Amino acid sequence: MSTDDASLREQLKSFGFSDKEVDTYTALLAHGEAKASDIAQSAGVSKRYVYNVFSHFEERGLVEMRDHETPTTARAVDPSTVVEQLSDRLSSLEEQLEAIHEPDPDVDRRYEVIKSNSTVRKRIARLIRSADNEVNVSVPASLLPDLAEDLEAAVDRGVFTLVLVNDDGTESVPEAALQGIGDVARVWEHAGPILVCVDRRHGLFSPLEVIVGNASDQQAIGFTEDRLSPLLVGSFLGNYWPLAEEVYVHDPDDLPATYDRFRHAVLAATLHRRRGRELTAEMEVRSANSRDDYQTRRGRVIRVKQKLVRPATNSVPIENSLVVTDGEDHYTVDGPGAITETFEARTVTLDVADDRSESVSEMVARSSKLDE
Template sequence: MNTVPLEDQLKQFGLSEKEIQTYLTILEHGEAKASTIADDTGVSKRYVYSICEELEERGFVDVDDHIVPTKIQAKPPQEVIEMLSSQLEDIEPVLQQRYSETSSRPQRFDVIKSRVTVIKRLREYIKSAEQELVIAVPEGYLPEVAEQLGAAIDRGVLVLLLISDVDDPEHVLDGIDRPVGSVIRTWQLGMPVLLAVDEQLGIASPAEMVSRANSDDRAIAIVQGQIVPIIASSFLANYWPFAQQHSVVDPVELPTTYRSFRHATLQATLHNKTEATVHVQATAQPVDTDDPFTTLEGTVVETRQGMVEPRTNTIPIEHTIIVETDEGTVSVGGPDSFLEDYEARKVTLERP
């Protein structure tokens, strides 16, 4: 068997030539004494012990030093592949974060002068949503974007929908024949049209831009990862808490994985309300550190959020999952958290 390509591939995982040579020798034997490995590789037995300790720490072999002579056993290749795959999955959120920060999507600020363009851009941005969106729209113009909101719900996107200028909350969805929001709230007052999608795309418009065809007002469409989260935060802090809760989706079937932390928090909250035990597995990093992302596991004991009633957070932007781990209770938040112990990039909720 030609092992040159395999050696090159193993080098990509940080193994030195001597470590690779030793590991492949152990693989061929399945299990061997240090002296046998030393003879086959041409290195000292003491060096074999040192290399095998490194290989054991990396998860490639098991060193049984409870017997004499010490035996080194190769782990089944399937276990090694699963271990390496897990390591790659753990760094994926970090790579994704760095990629998002320098995304090829051009940053843009567009001034919109017509109602038709506002509606067109709303539809376009909603259609592109992959993880979450928050939107405030007048009741009279909900039908203009209902199809796109419904499609987003079908894709598994978190949709926080606030319908403004509502006369009769009980009939606000009359004529809409599909779910258009994960959580829907209504408000009798008028308010700006707001949209924030995946913390990348945003729209802010005076209500008159969509309610009057000849309005002299102007709207703005934003493609900017630093500004759009401000729109979402303003929405959640200044409007959402004062609107009346209209409807909430049912808890989804678990297990489910989320990259939107707010979505994970919502579903953990809904399952907690049914008194179900929910296990969480999060790719997380301690807040305000350069520590690597690791897998944090435990049981959800509480959530702090303001998406559904009753509100349990202390400030509107707080969305937190409290997790009981083997090491104790910790708080987990989304990217760029500062209130919690950990910030998470990916969260899986499952029944134990």
């Protein structure tokens, strides 16, 4: 390997070598053993600098000084010995760092680079099959047939599932192929990135080229990360979802039903209210932006703000919330991470309101008077 090799230079610099030290050390390696004057000439540095830096190199086990001879020479320690010494030091450093590192045992964060087309396909299918309560996917049309059965199974077991199918240059997806594959399925006429987010923690992000077209040097990233997944879902719902054509909406669950994914409750409330049903909501909530204990609140759903299905009723791009009244007050509720709402909800149980109780319009009117 040339002593001018950029990769070698960068690797030595990563171990703390300066540029001049790299030049001096590689010059010595090229000579094997030499006088300071010869090294100075080869490295383009002063003879005084060579003597100074060789003193440091000797302490680091890189050279052996032969100062009992005249003139004094330096001999490069065999590189295999140097690498072994560095490995021992790194192992010792790892043990010391691990001793003071105390990660949260309840938090699992991992990342993985995936290069293989087949591995990416298998990983997406496995993620969907593993979902307990939420799946958000954006996939090319050519991949949909491989995933349809797993997506249908997710919907059947009550997993909240949003599916965005992107145009990847293949034949258009027939509407029949989208029936039942999600709670909502949309088609975008453009090619978008591949995204899978499951249960607000697990997922995969990939350029389209990893799946479609000729082999490329593009790579997919698989992750288990409770902070990244919500951000990707927010981008998915805020940037891609609104641009796509809505093709299929699944019938809502029979009520009463309990949801531990808030967006699922928002979709169900929207669809039932569009069928003319007045709803009650019993929720485990706490004040937004707090770590208060959860408490149970119950009231009537008087409005839903959402953009999961058309027409959208929200005013903020990623807003999905319920407006609820208990007859004395009305308040807004969102899921975990709520910012502008009154409460964030952990679970929501929706039911059809008792016809004998006060109507929604009466509650709203009375609540409005209280606000005056």
